Amino acid sequence: MKKEKILVVDDEWNMRQLLNIQLSSRFDIKEAGSGIEALDVLKKEMVDLVILDLMMPDLDGWQVCKKIRETSQVPILMLTARGDVKDKVQGFTVGADDYLVKPFNPEELLARSKALIRRSTLSSESNPQSEGIIEISELKIDQNQRQVFIKNDLLEVTPKEFDLIQLLVLNPRITFTRDMLLDHIWGIHGVLDIRTVDSHVKNVREKFRKNNLSFNPIKTVWGRGYKFQAPEEAQ
Template identity: 50%
Template sequence: MKKTVLIVDDEWNMRNLLKIHLMKDYAITECSNGREAIDLVKINSFDLILLDIMMPEMDGWEVCQAIRKMKSTPIMMLTARNELKDKVHGLEIGADDYLIKPFESEELLARVKALLRRAELNHDHVQGASILYSNGFFRMDQEGRQVFLKEEILELTPKEYELLETIAMSPKRVFTRDVLLDTLWGFHDYRDTRTVDSHVKNIRIKIRNKGIDYNPIQTVWGIGYKFQEPDETI
C-alpha cells in the first residue's frame, strides 16, 4: 500500500507540480487552505504533510501548531524564503524539514523519502519497548510516547519527546549539538545549533511550570548535553 501524503498550498500550480512528482510512489490528497488541512488531519492518518507557509487567512505556522496538538505526522514546510529565522521558527513549533522554492524534483523526492524512513524507524523502535526509564518519580513510556513526572503527564511536542528520549536512552553519553541535529532532524546541510538549544530550553520550562525542581538534560559546557537522573530526594 502506498504511503499517504497531504499537500497544503493555496497555489494550484504548486500543488499540481508536487502531485506530478509524487503521485507515482505516493497516494496524494491536496487542499488549498489551512482550515481544510486541519479538518482533513482530524479524520485521516497521513504519513507526511507538505505544508506551504505563505497562505491567506491561516498561514503555515498556525496550521503546523494546530496539527502538532493532534498528531505527530512528519511535516515538511514549503517556502520561497530562505531566511534562517524562518527555519528556526518552523523547527521550534514542530516542523521536521524545510523545502525552499524553487526546488529540484530529486531534492523533493530525497527529502520525502528521508522523512518517511525516519518516521518508520521511530515507529519500529517504539513498538519494540514500552517503559524506557522509571525511578518512581520520572517515567518515560515509549509506546505511548509520553513522559510522566510524579504520575502527571508532561506535555511535549513530538520533537521535544524525541530529544529527551534520545538522551535518556544513553544516559552516560554526552551528545554534541551537531549529533542531535543529525539524529533528530537529519539535516546535514543545516547547522544552526540554536534549534537544539531551543528545544532543550522548552523542555526545562515545561518542567519548571509544573513546580518541579528537576532538569533532565544536563548541559556539558563546551560539548553539548547529557541525561541527568532525578535526585531521589526530590
C-alpha cells in the same frame, strides 16, 4: 508495493502541481488548497506526511500545524519563502518536524520526505528494547504513548522534543554533539542548522522549569554537546 501518502497543503495551484510532479513517482499525493481543507482531509483519512505551506490566507501554516498536533503525530514538513531563524524556531515550537525554504532542490525535498516518513515508521514499530515506562524521580516517559509526565501531570512536548528527551534518557553515558542529534532525530546530517538543536534544548528546559521539575535532565557539555543528567548529578 503500496505508496506512502503525502498531503500537500498550499493555496497556490502552481506550487501544488510542482510538488505533485516532483513527488508523485514515489508517493501517493493528496492536495489541499487551504488550511481548513487540509484539516478536513486529515479527519477523513490517514497520511504518512504533511507538506505544509507557511503563508496561507485563512489559517497560516503555524496555526494548521498546531491544530494537527492536537490529534496527530504525523510528520510535518514546513515550506516557506521566508528563511528567518525566528520563523523556523516558531515552526518547530508548534510541532513541525522539518523546514524547507523556497525555492528548493527537488532532490532535497524527496530526501527530506523519505527521511521523515522513515523515522516516523521506525518510531511506531514495536521495539522490545524501548517499550514501556521510564521513571526518573518525578519525571516519567511513556514510550508507547510518546508522552512525558512531571509528577503525573502531562507535559506538552512536540514530537521532536519527545525524541530528544527519549534519546538522551536511553543513552545516559553518551555525550551527543549537535550533528549527532541532527542525525538521530531529524535523519539528515548536515542539512539543518545546528541552532535547531539548541532551540529544542532551550524549549525543553523551559518546559521542565515551568512545570517544576526538581532537576535539569539535559546537561551542556561545553565544547561538545549535550547529555542526560540524573537527579543526583544535578545536585
